[in-house]
Amino acid sequence: MGERKKFALEQFNRDNIIQAAKELFETKGIEKTTMDDIAKLADYSKSTIYVYFKSKEDIYNSIVKDYLEILIGELEICISQSKDFEESYYGLCDCLVRFEEKYPQYYASLMGEENMTNSRKKGHIPESSSGYELEHMIRRLLEKGMSHEDIRTDLELKPTILYMWSAISGIIQVAERQREDLDTRLNMNKEEYLRFSFKTFYESLVRR
Amino acid sequence: MGERKKFALEQFNRDNIIQAAKELFETKGIEKTTMDDIAKLADYSKSTIYVYFKSKEDIYNSIVKDYLEILIGELEICISQSKDFEESYYGLCDCLVRFEEKYPQYYASLMGEENMTNSRKKGHIPESSSGYELEHMIRRLLEKGMSHEDIRTDLELKPTILYMWSAISGIIQVAERQREDLDTRLNMNKEEYLRFSFKTFYESLVRR
DNA sequence: ATATAAATCGAAATAATAGTACGAAAAACA
DNA sequence: TGTTTTTCGTACTATTATTTCGATTTATAT
DSSP, rough: OOOHHHHHHHHHHHHHHHHHHHHHHHHOOOOOOOOHHHHHHHHHHHOHHHHSSSHHHHHHHHHHHHHHHHHHHHHHHHHHHHSSSHHHHHHHHHHHHHHHHHHHHHHHHHTOOOOOOOOOOOOOOOOTTTHHHHHHHHHHHHHHHHHTTHHHHHHHHHHHHHHHHHHHHHHHHHHHTTHIIIIIIOOOOOOHHHHHHHHHHHHHSSSS | OHHHHHHHHHHHHHHHHHHHHHHHHHHHOOTTTTTTHHHHHHHHOHHHHHHHHHHHHHHHHHHHHEEEEHHHHHHHHHHTSSSSSHHHHHHHHHHHHHHHHOOHHHHHHHHHHHHHHOOOOTTOOOOTTTHHHHHHHHHHHHHHHHHHHTTTTTTTTTHHHHHHHHHHHHHHHHHHHTHIIIIOOOOOOOHHHHHHHHHHHHHSSOOO
């Protein structure tokens, strides 16, 4: 009987909790947000929170998963609309940069740069490997829309795609980290530096 | 009077504590290592630990700083011994890869990928910006040993150095993260993938 | 050797917070 | 109306970083 309804209700409650947590994580930061905070804002008792999520990390991972889907959605649209490799490439770069700027916290998690509690704890492998999923997704997207005609003939497609992804994510990461210094050192803002790097990299990949 | 001696003693104590912490962090992991553990292993009372370090994070940061110096030392040697840009480049790559494999935990911190407690806490900027120092160092090293003759004439030197650094660090990061999958997907091991990527990138930079 | 100062210790107290326990109250349901 | 499910509230446990502070040991100087 109440199977579907029950499920819907459960989702409803989980969503409320996640919504509250999201807000708090963004304003107070993850570490400073307590389970009591979340309970209060979501207007549930703490016990109830623990009915729907088994831990704070569980909540965090759910949020990350949400953002993963958002990002993947954006990437899919952006790539599917592209006419050729060049458009896909720049679209992808742009998409990632915008996402990183909008949700730096979650971007880092999605990239596998970090977990909630930097759990490099010996032997503790994060259950939600959403971090890795993203890279698989990207590779799938690129493999689909890309052919041997698009890149230099001396490069093998599959390793090149991963290589390309490495470079792009490295560029974005460093650009963000060095944002302050770009101006001083290079007389460039982040925008310009990114354009320069993406372009230089693109041209190095394409057959000339 | 006892100025020099006092300083030496203080260093001695700090070193003992750091030594103990290092051991514990590596065996038990950072989070699972308590201040009591450190005190016991270092054979000091907990109160004394707090005389020399103001927090657990302070200890961690000191350790990271040590590794930063080690890495920088290795890089300096490796680059100063190189005859030309090609050697510097591959030496740098090799150095970083070896370091990353030896001390993955500290490598990540040095790279600014993570702090002890992933302190993306709002407004909390890590005091010890050792993360950023590394990048400056690398840039200095490369700028010194590199000239306009080494890279394509259409590229400006300074932005290119940062761009190069982005790509290298991205490649290493992704290679480590995807280590498991490289075999399945690319029929390559990490070693081979890295060689491929570094080489491809190098050739894209160099004037042909 | 002895008084003074500095370093260290011990042991208890504080504080913060994740997660648990469990009976009572409320809501949904049959 | 009786039964089941959900939610609540409150108190409790457990862990740990960090602080406090008087007592004790060690070094230094007179």
